[in-house]
Amino acid sequence: MKNIGDMLKQVQSMQARMTEVQDRLEKTTVTGQSGGGMVKITLSGKGIMKGVEIDPSLMKLDERDILEDLIVAAHNDARSKSEALAADEMKSVTGGLPLPPGFKLPF
Numbered sequence: 530m531k532n533i534g535d536m537l538k539q540v541q542s543m544q545a546r547m548t549e550v551q552d553r554l555e556k557t558t559v560t561g562q563s564g565g566g567m568v569k570i571t572l573s574g575k576g577i578m579k580g581v582e583i584d585p586s587l588m589k590l591d592e593r594d595i596l597e598d599l600i601v602a603a604h605n606d607a608r609s610k611s612e613a614l615a616a617d618e619m620k621s622v623t624g625g626l627p628l629p630p631g632f633k634l635p636f
Contacts, residue, residue, distance in 0.1 A: 543622055550618040551575075559614055561607025568599040572607040574614050 554574030562569045567584040587596045
């Protein structure tokens, strides 16, 4: 029975650490950019869009398609940074716990 008690303590500790990580991710931001920094998208560590910056030189009617493509590229850049940040933070929670491939935390 001692092993089950120890395991329950570890699970409770991991839950507390996961809550801390989730709070940190919510407060952290990452910025993705495209077009050499002409378009910047800022996301929270949880992937929520927080801001968009567009260089005024891109505000031309005939360059609308370029601007739209740059916004998508900047968002994808920020999203990949946000996902990498979340994965790094979750590694600190799992502490090397071997999780099956494709298994993601939080559930």
